Amino acid sequence: MTAQRSYDAVIVGGGHNGLVAAAYLARAGRSVLVLERLGSTGGAAVSTRPFAGVDVRLSRYSYLVSLLPEKIVRELGLRFAVRKRSVSSYTPYGDSGLLVGGDRERTRASFAALTGSDREYEAWRAFYGRTERAARRIFPTLTEPLPDRAGLRARVDDDATWDMLFEQPIGVAVEREFADDLVRGVVLTDALIGTFADAHDPSLLQNRCFLYHVIGGGTGDWDVPVGGMGALTDALADAARSAGATILTGHEATRIDTDGIRAEVGYRAADGEGVVAAGRVLVNASPQALAGLLGDPPAPPAEGAQLKVNMVLTRLPRLRDRSVDPREAFSGTFHIAEGYRQLATAHAEAASGRLPSAPPSEIYCHTLTDPSILGPEAAARGYQTLTLFGLHAPARLFAADPEGAREALLKATLDQLDACLDEPIADCLARDADGRPCVEAKSPLDLERELRLPGGHIFHRDLSFPYAAEGAGRWGVETPYANVLLCGAGAVRGGGVSGVPGHNAAMAVLEGAGG
Known part of the structure; x- marks a missing residue:
C-alpha cells in the first residue's frame, strides 16, 4: 500500500486485543485497517515451533486462558475452545x-x-468461596462501562471481601486465614505472576494482580487453549478478515498526527513508507509506544x-x-x-x-x-x-x-x-x-x-483496579486525544489474554465516545 487511503478506524498492532477490536468494528460496518509490525498477527498470544526438527507448537509467551469472556467468543463466532484441567x-x-x-x-x-487437621482445608474452601462470589460479581463488569469505586463496591456487596481485595495488602488476609507456610505460599502466588511485589506492599500492586487471577470467567479457573494460544489469535484474525477488516503484517506504525477529529497514521513497510487517514485510531501497544507515536512525553517506565x-x-x-x-x-x-x-x-x-x-x-x-x-x-x-x-x-x-x-x-x-x-x-x-x-x-x-513489551512487562504497565480513577474515561481506554484510544494491555482492565481492552475500545467507538 503506497497511496494514502482513509478508514473509519486504523488499529495499530495485530495482537489479540487489536484483532478483537477489528472484528467488532468491521462487523458493525466500519472500514478497518490493522497495521502489524511483525510478519504475523498474534503478538504475545502465538503458537510457534521454536526447536528445529521438533513438530510441537508451543504457546511461546502467554499460555493459559482465564480472563477471556465467553461473551467475546460468542459474539464474534470464534472457532476456539478451552479445556479444564x-x-x-x-x-x-x-x-x-x-x-x-x-x-x-x-x-x-x-x-x-x-x-x-482439616483446619487449613476448611479455611481454603472459605477463602476461595469468598473470592469466587466476588468473581461472579466483578467479572461481568469488565465488558461494561467502567464503574466508579463506589459502584463496584456495591456490586461486590461484601465489606470484608472488599477490604481483603481492595483495601488491605493481601498478605494480611493470607496470614490471618492460613497457618501453614506452604499453603500461604500457594495462595500468594496468584498475587505475584508477572508482578514484583511483597505480600505487604502498601501500593497494593500485589492485590491488583491477585484480583485479576481469581476473577476470570467468574470462577478464577485457568484453562488450556485447545490448539495452543495461537489458535485464539488465528480465530480472531479470521473473524476480523471475514467481517471485512484489512490486516497488513510487516507494516510498522511510526507516528500518529491528530486534531481530535481526523488522524493520520504514518507507517513503514518493506516497500517503503506511507500514510493512512482515519476517523479513529486504536493503539494495541503499550502506553510507552503510544506516547512515542504521538510525540508526547515518555510514559512512566515499566x-x-x-x-x-x-x-x-x-x-x-x-x-x-x-x-x-x-x-x-x-x-x-x-x-x-x-x-x-x-x-x-x-x-x-x-x-x-x-x-x-x-x-x-x-x-x-x-x-x-x-x-x-x-x-x-x-x-x-x-x-x-x-x-x-x-x-x-x-x-x-x-x-x-x-x-x-x-x-x-x-x-x-x-x-x-x-x-x-x-x-x-x-x-x-x-x-x-x-x-x-x-x-x-x-x-x-x-x-x-x-x-516490545516495556521492560518486559507482560501487562505493559502495573495493573489497575477495575474501576474509574481520575481521567480513566467511560470505558478505560480513552486518551487525551478524542479520537485516539488505547486498546492494549495497558488500558484500565487490561493485562492478560482477555480481549477486554479490544472489546471496550470498539464499544467506545460504536457508541460515539471519543468524539
Missing part, C-alpha cells in the same frame, strides 16, 4: 505433596496429611519480573513423591519453591539486586490436557511439553549481563525443580535436529526485544 495444583514438600483438585475428599486428605521457560520432553519425569502420578501433578499448576517464606526471601534478594538463590516458579503440562499441539511423530513418541513461569525476576537483574544472568537463573530454577524429582529434568528433555536439548528461556529483556 483435572487438577488445580500440586505443591511438593519433602517426599510428599499437596494436591488440590480431583474430588473433594482427596483434596481434604491431602491437606490433612500436610497439616495434621519493569517485568518473570522468567518464561519452554521445554519439550520425551517423557514426564519421575517424582520424589511416589503417591501421585506425574500425569496428575503436572496437569495442574506445579508449584516450586513457593512457600510463603521462600517467596519473601526471593523478593528480598531480587530487591537487593541479586538473583534469587531458590527461584520460585510454577509449571504445567499443556499436552496432558490438549495433545493436539503435538505433531504426529511427537505424539507417537509420547512427547510432552512443560511451561515454566518464574517469579521475582525483575528486568534490573539482567541489565549488566543479559545472557549470563538468564542462564544462571535458568540453571538455579531447574535445580529447584530437580529437587522435587527422582531424576534430573535434563534426562527427560527431547533433542532438536542439531542435538541440542529442547529448552528455551525468556527474560524480561528478551520480551522487550522480541515483543
